[in-house]
Amino acid sequence: MIYDADYIVEEKTIVRLFEKNGKKAIRHDTTLEPYIYGLAEEDISRKLSTICAERRGEKVCVKNVELVEKYFAGKKRLFHKITFRHPQDVPSLREEIKMFCKIFEYDIPFVKRFCMDRGIVPLEHIERNPLKVMSLDIEVLCHGAPNARGDPVIMISTWGERGKVFSWKRADTEYVEFCKDERDMFERFFSFLQEEDPEIILTYNGDNFDFPYIEERCRILRIKNAFLDNLAIKKRTRGSEASMVGIVHVDMYPIMRRTMSLTRYTLEDVYFELFGVEKKDIDTGLIPKYWEKEDTRMILAEYALSDAEATYKIGASFLPLQYELCRIVGQMLFDISRSSTSLLVEYLLMRHAFQKNEVVPNKGHGSEGTYEGGFVMEPRKGLHEHVVVLDFKSLYPSIIITHNIDPQTIDCPCCKNNVAPTGHHFCMKKDAFIPSILKTLLEKRGEIKKKMKSDEDKSLYFQQWALKILANSFYGYLAYPLSRWYSKECAEATTAWGRQYLKTIMESAQKHHFSVIYGDTDSLFITMGDANTDNVRHFLEEVNSQLPSPMELEYEGYYQTGLFVTKKKYALYNGKILTRGLEIVRRDWSKIARDTQKSILSTVLQGNPQTAAEIIKDVTKRIKNGDVPIEDLVINTQLTMPPSHYKTKGAHVIVAERLMEEGQEVRVGDIISFLVKKGKGLIRDKAVTYEEFVKNKYEYDPDYYIQNQVMPAVMRIMTAFGYTEDTLKYEKSEQKGLEEWF
DNA sequence: CATTATCGGGG
DNA sequence: GTGTACGATAATG
Secondary structure (H helix, E strand, O other): OEEEEEEEEOOOEEEEEEEEEOEEEEEEEOOOOOEEEEEOOOOOHHHHOOOEEEEOOEEEEOOEEEEEEEEEOOEEEEEEEEEOOOOOHHHHHHHHHHOOOOEEOOOOOHHHHHHHHOOOOOOOOOOOOOOOEEEEEEEEOOOOOOOOOOOOEEEEEEEOOOEEEEEOOOOOOOOEEEOOOHHHHHHHHHHHHHHHOOOEEEEOOOOOOHHHHHHHHHHHOOOOOHHHHOEEEEEOOOOEEEEEOOEEEEEHHHHHHHHOOOOOOOHHHHHHHHHOOOOOOOOHHHHHHHHHOHHHHHHHHHHHHHHHHHHHHHHHHHHHHHHHHHHHHOOOHHHHOOOOHHHHHHHHHHHHHHHOOEOOOOOOOOOOOOOOOOOEOOOOOEEEEEEEEEEEOOHHHHHHHHOOOOOOOEOOOOOOOOEOOOOOEEOOOOOOHHHHHHHHHHHHHHHHHHHHHHOOOOHHHHHHHHHHHHHHHHHHHHHOOOOOOOOHHHHHHHHHHHHHHHHHHHHHHHHOOOEEEEEEOOEEEEEOOOOOOHHHHHHHHHHHHHOOOOOOEEEEEEEEEEEEEEOOEEEEEOOOEEEEOOOOOOOOOOHHHHHHHHHHHHHHHOOOHHHHHHHHHHHHHHHHOOOOOHHHHOEEEEOOOOHHHOOOOOHHHHHHHHHHHOOOOOOOOOEEEEEEEOOOOOHHHOEEOHHHHHHOOOOEOHHHHHHHHHHHHHHHHHHHHOOOHHHHOOOOOOOOOOHHHO
16 A cells, blocks of 8 residues: 655656555555657657757757557647656656647656556555554743754654653653653654554645754754655745655644634634644743743743644544545545645546546636626624524536536537536537546445445545545636636536526525525525424425536525525524624734724623623723733734845834844844834824833824724724724714614 | 735744 | 746825
8 A cells, every 4th residue: 555655866857655554665666757748739759859958068869759549628638748868857848848839747757657657546545554653742931932953952852652742851751752852852752653654644734834943053063864855845926835755744733724614623613623622832932941941841831742742643533534635536545635725626626637548738827807706695794593404415516516617618519508607609410528527526425425325434424525625616716817727608607507506596495485584505504493403494495406416505504593694794693603704813913903803702602792882891991991901912023034125014014123223133033022112193193112112101092903903803892783894983972763673 | 095014833 | 948927905295
């Protein structure tokens, strides 16, 4: 069973397949040569085979050219199959080749190409060959943002078959291994890793934090070993990726972002959401204090261990889904765990294209203007009771299948009866590429769900989930301008049909005397007068008998109350609060704004907007009177470039410039913390650091904190009750328009 | 209103 | 690495 792969170059390009069949082995495969296709409008094989270029002072040439028959967009065409000695020769030679013919499949990474062409199914027998998983996490001694240049790693925690913490100050627990110093800690940790020899290392944000940090510290400490030689931190446009040869690093953070819908994705939040219990947490500002004394160092060790354990547990819950995605898509775990769903769809389509002898279209070039998306109804604002949510089961996939939407079927000479609201029509006779793959996915999912009723096999659940994720990503893939099968017309037709179906259902719901409160793309929110859902069931049956298969409207859930503010902004309550688009969670808001918002949202959903109004008045009063602790007023913003590069300078940039003039060290990437002091003028001219604020005994600007912080945060919620800003602020006490919402 | 800039996760 | 590619939201002009 293959769990990872890479390639090296000797005389030939060698794909190394990392396998586990009982025990581990590395298999070499030299059967695939790098290649691309050139459209053969005429046979120019001889010309093409002489093309050479220079790369780093070395001459590289096309290795071979042969004529092959392939399909392109469903039509038989002749292509030159152009082979190379080295994958890296492709980018060096393709520009020159492009001068003579149209080229295709010139940008497919070699190992991915190998997986598609050889029909590799990674992790095919994972139930028989369970992979050894180990999580890791580091703790850093820092004041403010951690900086690898000066702030040492103080603990490394791991979890797997056992929990272990490496620390270079004593802590009296059996799981802590005491090390002499930081260097000794790293060395012991690396040899531990070598002994354990896991196939998978799990982290939480290890791509951007733990591994880059470890690498930098080891460089500073001049530690060298095989593990570090095999560790690669690749810079991407956004963030980085940390990989090792023969060990799959899976960073759970990006997976959780894609898989769960939360407002925040800290380890603590994710853990709580998944397991319903609070994970051990500490104020990271206190780490230096805990580290200092032997009796409190335990707290730190426990925290370190709990992070590694939580990461491991999250992995145990979500790796199976990644495994299934690997098997369906046919690419390696490292890539699958970091790929957007659009990219997963692309790998899958490319593999199918190879099997059908189709040449893969080239990537799109970028945005070609926007078009209309799903229908979003302006909600009936305010608090509603007995809310039922209905949604279309896989709306876009079922539309694509039902109407056979594909770049190859668009505007055929036949089938003029299958017309989208956009005016384009689609051929119903052809077995189209994308709809047929999509149909296979949905049918497979149906079978698995059926099987799940009698079969206990847990992997079935993850199989159907993986299939659902992929199916639901096809529309986004068609609509993504950089994708290889991008088609604005197809995407547009899909959403247009979607709007038509949703509007029809909404009208129908109204005819059945439900009150429609809100609807977005594939869902509608209705109220029923009481908690009896029988009428809804009837309505669903009737609707579904009329919808073309596989389209289906489903019952999503019942909620005691629902608060609707504007399009895309609402909250539902059924013992638990579920919010969409309402909460502010970012660090560039002050604590007072965040806290106030949280408390009024909860109050409102329990049916007490008056109380919420009182809370707001009380907070604004406290701000006016200067009663708010200044810690709650601090705003943190990152300096992302040198101050002189800014075209528009925000408050934090002005503060950073002043600090630099005063000779303080301010670096790009630093978080600038500031408060807004009382006075006239622009916000940025009133921004001062915490130290300046305290030293000069400034007063804060109550108007700023009310107008720009607390009010925007709470007004998102309170406008739904007809409150205006003026009625909520401290000065006035009038509450108008309240009764009409009840 | 459009344009420019920032957030996230980690300590 | 035969790969450029986040998506949402706030502040400024």
